[in-house]
Amino acid sequence: MKTKICNIMIIFFVSVSFAFSQVIETVTLPEPQKTGGMPLFEALNLRQSLRDYTIQEIDLQTKSNLLWAAFGVNREDGKRTSPTARDWREFDIYVVTAAGWYVYDAERHLLLKMSSDDRREYAGRQDFVHTAPLTLIYVADYDRMEGASDEIRDFYSATDVGFISQNVYLFCASEGLGTCVLGQVDRDKIREVFKLRPGQRVILSQTLGYPE
Numbered sequence: 001m002k003t004k005i006c007n008i009m010i011i012f013f014v015s016v017s018f019a020f021s022q023v024i025e026t027v028t029l030p031e032p033q034k035t036g037g038m039p040l041f042e043a044l045n046l047r048q049s050l051r052d053y054t055i056q057e058i059d060l061q062t063k064s065n066l067l068w069a070a071f072g073v074n075r076e077d078g079k080r081t082s083p084t085a086r087d088w089r090e091f092d093i094y095v096v097t098a099a100g101w102y103v104y105d106a107e108r109h110l111l112l113k114m115s116s117d118d119r120r121e122y123a124g125r126q127d128f129v130h131t132a133p134l135t136l137i138y139v140a141d142y143d144r145m146e147g148a149s150d151e152i153r154d155f156y157s158a159t160d161v162g163f164i165s166q167n168v169y170l171f172c173a174s175e176g177l178g179t180c181v182l183g184q185v186d187r188d189k190i191r192e193v194f195k196l197r198p199g200q201r202v203i204l205s206q207t208l209g210y211p212e
């Protein structure tokens, strides 16, 4: 059993490294803080979309907590804070900041830095996205949704992303951050700029920052 788990982990890490072969740096995230926060009903009461942000950076601990809340591993079997159909776990979260762009590796809870270029202008069409400190791009990997038709893949990636996005909304409400989920994104441009593979699909983006 142990050997089997070990083999699965090796295959996973090799496939992650292969899938994101242009990694220039691995950024270790601090342990996510999994206790505390605002009572759920207070967070629900504050949940809203915001489009005016200061340029204040989001610190690494908050990013760690945010990504874990969004789609981190919350059980020993690797399952996540957000559900996915058939446990496909098909989402990769691209993290776009002024200091560069990254892919969140949930299994190891770290950021794979892909570039030091500021690509925020491509993360969403609206002006506030271009100056806000951070935008997440939710990218579904259709290659992980084995045995499904493209219609089923479209349907489930569109539903699964909603859970991730709502986790981020509630996290932001709890932390005093603002956020707005975005359907208005140039998917072809994102595909080109963020060097997506043919099996990957841009579903939505979500911008975050401190309220103006």
Ligand SMILES: Cc1cc2nc3c(=O)[nH]c(=O)nc-3n(C[C@H](O)[C@H](O)[C@H](O)COP(=O)(O)O)c2cc1C
Pocket: 047, 048, 049, 050, 051, 126, 180, 181, 182, 183, 184, 185, 204
């Ligand atoms: C799938 C989806 C796509 C959205 N796309 C955008 C968008 O591109 N730009 C934007 O400013 N707001 C976008 N929104 C936010 C909605 O406009 C917002 O949720 C709605 O106005 C209700 O406001 P509230 O979130 O504050 O309750 C989107 C929301 C959803 C659920």
